[in-house]
Amino acid sequence: MLYATIRPLLFRIDPETTHELAMQLLGLVERLPATAGPTRTDAALERRIWGLRFPNPVGLAAGFDKSARLPHVWQRFGFGFAELGTITALPQSGNPKPRLFRLREADALINRLGFNNDGAEAVAHRLGRRLAERPVAIPLGINIGKSAAVALADAPADYRQSYQLLAGLADYVTINVSSPNTKGLRDLQAAAALSAIVDAVRSTPLPGDKRHPPLLIKVAPDLDDAHLRDIVDVALECGVDGLIATNTTVGRDGLPDSLPAATEAGGLSGRPLTARSTAVVRRLRSLIGGRLPIIGVGGIFDGDDAFEKIEAGADLVQMYTGFVYGGPTAPRRVIERLLQRLEQSGFDSVEAAVGSAAG
């Protein structure tokens, strides 16, 4: 209710300024004694994957907390896990502004932020200190990307540098090779480039001989079938632990040109992406056949969207744009509706529903 009242005001402000304002407010929320209630728990929602316990399958997608400033706040909104980043080895300011656009009529965003973040060393230092002060109740993923100033050919060493600094702090690490906003990044989804990056990070000793966390690859929604097959082959051959589908799209299907921001360059997220990302989840599931967990992300606004991704083969789901439009209560609403849908469909748990409509 409160968010519905203030949203029109917030949406009059430039989107990136609103985001920074939200992060400042969330910083205050993080310091308050628990008020928003704990993460929703219900035996039917719980997932155990990679030896981790997810109290529910609805997570925060990468890009909201790019520099891992607020590791403790996401559980307060009911998220069952959170993915922080994308973090690059070198600190970088990203692309020139404006670079984030609302398409309200389409429940969508277009962004070309370009991995603005504090860099792996600064993040590792701050996050390490914060986690040592107080543990986080939900699994935390850390998403790493290539520094803009580093040549594509040197990507494996660049990812390795971030990985070495951050992997010890993460419950899982995501290799992001699918953002459309770093030149050439998506070329790293090609089999040879991808396996070189996976090998580089996996062969790195971690400080204190720590165990390597599960390693995931995040893919674009714009890949053809041959490409998806290649990624699945690399993932299975190199011992990758899971896939995230999908990042934002460079396509503009279903978006009227009449919307002022529709022609902006960048990655499109939100409602226009829902069906496309679900189709990628379904295809990956049919290629993988349950051998690797999949995180489904793209245009989840409500529990029905989440349930559809799960039925298509997602073990866990994430949301970003749906959180921006739906506000702080969105994750809880998604979870409540998800429970209803499970019950109506006769599934006694999320786990039982995964891939039930994979085709």
Ligand SMILES: Cc1cc2nc3c(=O)[nH]c(=O)nc-3n(C[C@H](O)[C@H](O)[C@H](O)COP(=O)(O)O)c2cc1C
């Ligand atoms: C403003 C914005 C910034 C994003 N930044 C990142 C990022 O840094 N790393 C990443 O892997 N994905 C990033 N994403 C993609 C989201 O994690 C997600 O994959 C995509 O937006 C689809 O989900 P959604 O429709 O729920 O937003 C970003 C998305 C948005 C809207």
